[in-house]
Amino acid sequence: MVSIPLPVRTGVARRQGRRGPGVVLVASGALVALLCLIPPVYLVIRAAGSWDTAVETLLSGSALETTFNTVALAALVTALAIAIALPLAWLVERSDLPGRRAIGILAALPLAIPSYVGAMAFIAAFGPRGIVQGWLEPLGVERLPSIYGFPGAVLVMTLFTYPYLFLTLRPALAAADPRVEELSRTFGYSGWVTFRRVVLPSLRPALTSGSLLVALYVLSDFGAPTLLRFSSFTRVIFARYTTAFDRSTAAALALLLVALALAVVALEVWARSKRRLDAIRDSGRPAAPVALGAWRWPAYAFVAAILSLALVLPLGVLVYWLGRGLEQGVAFEDAGSLIADSVTAAGLAAAASVVVGLPVALLAVRHRGWFSRSVEVASYTGYALPGLVVALALVFAAVRFSWLYQTLPLLIAAYVLLFLPQATGTMRVSLERIRPSMEEAARGLGRSPLRVLTSITLPLAGRGMLAGAALVFLTTMKELPATLILSPAGFHTLASRTWSASSEARFGEAAGPALLLVAISTVALVAFRLGTTRSSRDARAGNRAAMRTSDRD
């Protein structure tokens, strides 16, 4: 009879606790956590290395101004994104607006347009020597209000980030219990009062998490503010990194940005801990749609305005410039190699994220405790840190290992650090749907933990893993700052080409790769949405099967 020594019990077991995680799982979890901690550690080392410069930088007036700029941008964009996303989500989920299903799909699509592509389109349209200027010049309009600076940055970033809020608000609106609203109406409150006093409070968790998503995106976005010449943190840091002789000022500013981002994440954690109080219960019955009557016309006008700015305008501008580029013969100069490099990088990043994320997700779902909690928190480093900061930190780290600098593995490592939470998040959801009793039944039938993983857990979680990979693929395609800083020499992706051409106003050259990026992102986005809805249908089928067991034979 084989006996094995008792594995170390990690963490406090739940009431129905089970045996601790195996050695392999603990070791790989610890390794992932350590790797994730490299960027912040190196950032601190670099900033502390030249302490005086760092302190001087942080106390300077320009640091204060940059902080103010960044916070103002994040706050205003978030507020405007709510003002767009909340009515849109309500119209799609709760009104009788004809065509609301199509609107629901279209309104999420700006997510597939990277914000720097959007910024480029707006500059090409409204900038000096832009399309609109060209139309208006014969009419005597010499100068449009400038697209550059704060107003332009707010406009562009709002239009391309509101879908995050839209997508979090929709399920919350759909799941809200209609009985509560009906009850409020029986007390004599009007529809509007009911919305304000009953529906809106129940949306607070979704509003909070969606807003924080938007705020975090604005803080860490590099492309749009830089193209629109607005001095938020990312633009200033990149400028210091590329021009300054001493890179420690960049490190010090990056630390300040990290502090801002961590404050936002802390807000989210705090909001999540409160969420349990006002959890939304699913009554299983959808609410009756609200009849809009004549209000449908203003509703259509609102939807049309948003979609034309966030979807029609950028796509139209890109197509226009694609035509100009084709005329000049520059549109697709090296399309083949750009696509190959992009797909290579994104594919490797997706695969690596799933492999690296699996132990994190397994620990989080099957072995709760302080250890898996710490691994999970560490794996969220990249979620909190802006891509620019992670890339800089890896550059600082690679100074010690110069054979790594500007190699493909280092670039992939940056992507994994940045997008790991997306992979673990989707894998977690699908792993949570697998009842532990299934794995235990397989163990009881004589299968080792590894065999159980490959024959039961992974096949059942397969769709979730694919969805996680697709999500990482999508975001890697669009990723800009890490790609710019860490790409090997001669390695050009669709994103880096779009950037280099558009920052020099060679829009004809940028339009081709940008449109391809949008197309690939759309496919990945749709595949991901289909994947998640398919698997939720599976979950429902599973529930039905479980319910059926209590039916008559």
Place this chain on the structure above:
Amino acid sequence: MPAPVTAQRCEHRTVTDPLNRPIAVRADHVACRLGDVDAVRDLSFEVYAGELFAILGPSGSGKTTALRLIAGFEQPTAGTIALFDDEVASASRVVPPEKRRVGMVFQDYALFPHMSVAENVAYGLPKSAERNARVAEVLELTRLGGMGDRDVHQLSGGEQQRVALARALAPEPRLILLDEPFSNLDQSLRARVRGEVREILKRAGATAIMVTHDQEEALSIADRVAFMWGGRVEQVGTPDQIYTAPVTVHAAEFIGDANILRVPVEDGVVHLPFGDFPAPEGARRVAVVIRPEEIQVLPGGAYGHVVSREYYGHDQVLHVRLEESGFDLRVRVAPHERLGGAGPIAVGLRTTPLVLAADAGGED
């Protein structure tokens, strides 16, 4: 490794097997702490080969943890568990579940949704030429013949349970464990499925331990029953021993309907309205256990009034408040009896009541 059989353990053994079967499971003073909860405090029993053994107890009594300890999903913090004299678990060493050859049938059946019925059943079998034959054999045994290609989602609750049982039986495990196997089934199905499961297990010659909180389930199909309370096995016995001779007040209260009268002892004697009875030695207070069906209405005896009545069809239960002593009794009588009215009635006992020392558990 075989556990040495010590003289002390032999003394502890209260039941010896008259059929001289080998001992399939021996749990010896097993304790298990989960987080900061003492889920199991003292688990001691023996299960003989070929037996259908039930662990019965209220929720929170530690019975599911007991099953998981035997399966290998939990580790004991004290004590030992042996399967056919192989020690599989102690505080310092543990054999992982896949090395124990123990089949498990879960409450939710835990069928693999991405596999057909036959693939589910074949999962625990090694790849060999006989594999398909064994699957067919087990499907036949569990009356699932011809359903091998079905998707598990297409099965009824009873069929799903038989697939779970077939899957557990296929590798010919040393022991089958069933966790609340009937709780997911519709009430009207349970009695029939219970009989089926017992028949399948007996035909397969399997040793099985079933965990349940349903006394009817345990008493009707198990060969022997262990009663658990507060993480301890309080009594092991045949169903009729457990019902007619509970050794603790918990067991008497949980299993079946019982009147528990708590009375002081005077000079070694318990005074009841029905007469005097000897008290257990040294007890100062006792709990007298009287089943409602052991009380009968007589022309004379202890007098009382009918306070209320629960009518069940096959019988009825009267609530009788006795004069003088003030005891409230539940009395089970035939459905056609017209008793009560205004006048007093007299009740007496059919048998000598069970008198337990009040410290034998349940002294709330």
